[in-house]
Amino acid sequence: MPAAIPTVKDEALAILKGLGVADSAYAASGLDARSPITGETVAVLREDDRASTAAAIGRADEAFKVWRSVPAPRRGELVRLLGEELRAAKADLGRLVTIEAGKITSEGLGEVQEMIDICDFAVGLSRQLYGLTIATERPDHRMMETWHPLGVCGVISAFNFPVAVWSWNAALAFVCGDSVVWKPSEKTPLTALAVAAIFNRAAKRFGEVPAGLLEVIVGGREAGEALVEDARVPIVSATGSTAMGRKVGPKLAERFARAILELGGNNAAIVAPTADLDLALRGIAFAAMGTAGQRCTTLRRLFVHDSVYDALVPRLAKVYATVSIGDPRTAGTLVGPLIDKAAFDGMEKALAEVTALGATVHGGGRREIGGADAWYAAPALVEMPSQAGPMLHETFAPILYVVRYTDFDDALALHNAVGAGLSSSIFTLDLREAERFVSVAGSDCGIANVNIGPSGAEIGGAFGGEKETGGGREAGSDAWKAYMRRATNTINYGTTLPLAQGVTFDVDASAEKLRPTHPIVI
Known part of the structure; x- marks a missing residue:
C-alpha cells in the first residue's frame, strides 16, 4: 500500500490566512470545502441564499454606477495592480488550486499564470476600446459607434479551472467598466475567496475602488439561480456542463440578458x-x-x-x-x-x-x-x-x-x-x-x-465553441465586446436636415405645422 498522504487541511488554511481571507468566511455549518487529494473537509464556509445573493448584486449595481464613469485607462490601472498581486501570490494561489481542484503543481501554477496573462492583456485593452467612424450618405453629418459599460457581470465558474475562467471574464469586465458578481463552483470555493482577498489588496493600492465592485457568493443552486434571474445582472458568463447551460440559457433569454456559455466539449x-x-x-x-x-x-x-x-x-x-x-x-x-x-x-x-x-x-x-x-x-x-x-x-x-x-x-x-x-x-x-x-x-x-x-x-485568442458548447467567447481577440453595449451615433453639424434613404418630411416652422412635400394618397 502507498504511504499515507499528509493532511492538506492545515496547509490550505495557512495559505488562506496568509492571503488575507477573513475569519468571517467560515461558519459552524454551511458549505463543506473539501480537497480531492484526500477527500477531507478543509473548511466549512458560510453559504449564501437568495437574500444575501440579492444584497450582493445590489452592492455590485451601486458600484457599477460609480465605476462606469472612471476613465478606461484608469480602470486598467486596477487590473495592472491585480496582475502584480497575482504575481506575488502565484506560489500560494497555485498551491491552493492544487489542493482544492487536484491539479498537479505545474498546472496549478499555470492556471495562476493565465490570470496574470489576461490581466496584462486587459491593461492594454483599456486603451483600445475602439469604436468606428462610419461613412454616412448625408452631407454635413458624422456617424460613429461608441462602446459603453454594460452593468453587473455575473460569473459562474466550474471546478476544473477554479480561478482562471473568472479572470478571463473579470479582467475584461473591469476595464470595460462593469462590476462583477462571482459564484464559484461549490466544489472549489476556497480559491475564489483567496482571489477576492488578492483583489482587495490591489483595490487598497488603487485607492478609489467602489465597495461591491467584486462580490463573491458562496453556495449551490439556490445562489446560482438568484444570480441568473436577477434583472440587475445584464450579462452572465456560465461555465459548466451542457445540461447546466440548457437551464441557464433560457432563464437569461426570458429577461433578454446576455449569456456567455462555455459548456461541454467532446x-x-x-x-x-x-x-x-x-x-x-x-x-x-x-x-x-x-x-x-x-x-x-x-x-x-x-x-x-x-x-x-x-x-x-x-x-x-x-x-x-x-x-x-x-x-x-x-x-x-x-x-x-x-x-x-x-x-x-x-x-x-x-x-x-x-x-x-x-x-x-x-x-x-x-x-x-x-x-x-x-x-x-x-x-x-x-x-x-x-x-x-x-x-x-x-x-x-x-x-x-x-x-x-x-x-x-x-x-x-x-x-x-x-x-x-x-x-x-x-x-x-x-x-x-x-x-x-x-x-x-x-x-x-x-x-x-x-x-x-x-x-x-x-488567452490571446477568443476562447469558446459552437453547437452544444454554447457559442460563448471569453478572453482574447474582441471578446471584450460582450461586456459592453454598443451605441451608433449620428451627428448633424450642418444647417439642413436631410433624411436617410431619400425620405422627405418637411415642417413649416413658421406655422408649426407639418407640410407634406408630396400629395397624400388615401
Missing part, C-alpha cells in the same frame, strides 16, 4: 498518414490525460489512419500504462485525483458500456491512493470498433476513445458528428489536409489546431 483529433508520430504522441498524451481528463478541452476522441494505427496506438498504450498517478503535490506526478466519487462512477459506467460494445480497454480502474474518500483513477485508452455509445457524449474523466479510419472525409464526418463543438486538432504534414481541416468545410469547432492538441489554449 473534443477530437485526427492523426493523418503523414503525421509526425513523436509529436503526435506527446500532444495526445497531455491533451487526453492532463488535469485527469477534467478539462473542457480534454482530448476524448482520436481518429487514426489505418496506415499509422499500429505504429502509434501501441506506443500510446505504453504511455498510459506507465504514467505516474498520485498526490498532485508530489514532484513527478502527472495525473492527480478526480474531483469526487460521482466523477469516478461516471468513468466506470462509460467503460462498462463500451466494453459491452466490443471495445478493448487499456487501463482504467481505481487506484488506492489518498484514503477511502479520494478518487484516483488510471487513465483509460479505449480501442473502439466504431464511434458509438458513450463516445458520442462527454464523460468528464480521463478516457480516450480511438477509432481507425481510411478516408479523410469519413474521419472529418466522424469528428463533427457529436453535439459539442469546442476544440479540435489534426496531426498532419499534408498542407491540403491541414487547410481543409481549418476551412469552412472542416472542423466545426470554435478552436481548430494543426500539429498541436486541442487542450491548452492561450
